[in-house]
Amino acid sequence: MPTHKYKHTIVAVIDYSGYMISAHSERTETNNSYIHAFTEAFKKNGTPLCIKSDRRTGFCYDGLYDTDLSKALNNVGVTIACESYGQYKPMIEGS
Helix, strand or coil: CCCCCCCCEEEEEECCCCCEEEEEEECCCCHHHHHHHHHHHHHHHCCCCEEEECCCCCCCECCECCCHHHHHHHHCCCEEEECCCHHHHHHHCCC
């Protein structure tokens, strides 16, 4: 089995149709990764009215939407909706 020297986390923004509109890779999952991916997606496709996500702590912490990332998105008029329902999972992460 091959060993890998580097580990990367890819943050991708995928629209409702399943089309990947932006991605960014860093060694760990950080707010900066999300900000970079969202910035590129917004430049190409405009700012959405709502982002539906699973309950990642970057978006929602202890049921509250007052994280740095969600505040930044709210400041540009984006509503955040975090759910743990299965239908949101395929649009958030994949292998």
